[in-house]
Amino acid sequence: MKKKLKLAFMVNEAARKITYNKRKKSLIKKIDELTTLCGIDAGAIFYSDFHPEPEVSHSPQEIQRIINKFKNCSELEKGKKKQNHESYLMHRITKSKEQLVKLEKNNWEMQNSLMVYQCLLQEKFINTLNSNVLNNLVFEINGKLEEIASKANELDTNATS
């Protein structure tokens, strides 16, 4: 007789940790399936008390592959990719007007991502490595991130006005 899962914080710590590891594993498997079935890239990040630092869902090789993919894309609007990418670019051209409308939301999400990134840096370097050199670098980066957010906001404002 199994009871239906009650969707609430599991008080038992041992059971909670087991469930965390089981479900995290399943989640990563699901992500792998999704990327294979649909030909996309996806990843997950887990911030838990079970590990001193955030866990990510992908292997170093996979992450490197994603990096290379985006780097290659950035070299040019290259249609050399695959049929998917070519049709995607054509789709992008025909849909460019709609994209303009989405800029504001996009910009908003980007800034959130940047803030998450800032937090990640602060959390990792200040709490774990505690180095003045690194803190200074983080400070410089935060400045650059603010500059980027400002520039993006400016572009957004110009695009939507």
Next chain:
Amino acid sequence: MKKKLKLAFMVNEAARKITYNKRKKSLIKKIDELTTLCGIDAGAIFYSDFHPEPEVSHSPQEIQRIINKFKNCSELEKGKKKQNHESYLMHRITKSKEQLVKLEKNNWEMQNSLMVYQCLLQEKFINTLNSNVLNNLVFEINGKLEEIASKANELDTNATS
């Protein structure tokens, strides 16, 4: 009679898009369950040809909450250092051996996280906004990130040697 799922790229585009949306929805639901059941924070990012920009798994409120959480952690740590700097340092010293053991793994995962966020930055700025100004800023940031990774590696090497 249902056949077992064949784990391969779905050639039919309509079916692939349907599957993508269904599975993405389920994945986000799973993430919500995991965060509720285990009291953690987690998020996912999807880079697909179905959308012009990466999709994220969380609401604005949720993202803001995670940001604040990490910001508070940093502030709390700073406050502790000011009020009770000596005992904090003593605590760090007693724990330093354990931390050293973790440094290599931590450093590896940190660099993975940094690379993921580099991809995020590149994807968002280069493909969506396509601005030379932003590209230059991203380039500068990437240089800083490499510098940080290098410094962290150096610290790691010194600590473990």
Next chain:
DNA sequence: AATACTATCTATAACTA
């Protein structure tokens, strides 16, 4: 702690409207 089992719940590919 880890590993395996299993009764039950959940996800979903194909199907239908």
Next chain:
DNA sequence: TTAGTTATAGATAGTAT
């Protein structure tokens, strides 16, 4: 197309080893 249904595969909490 988009939405709803269903038959089956898959996930998993509790339990046993």
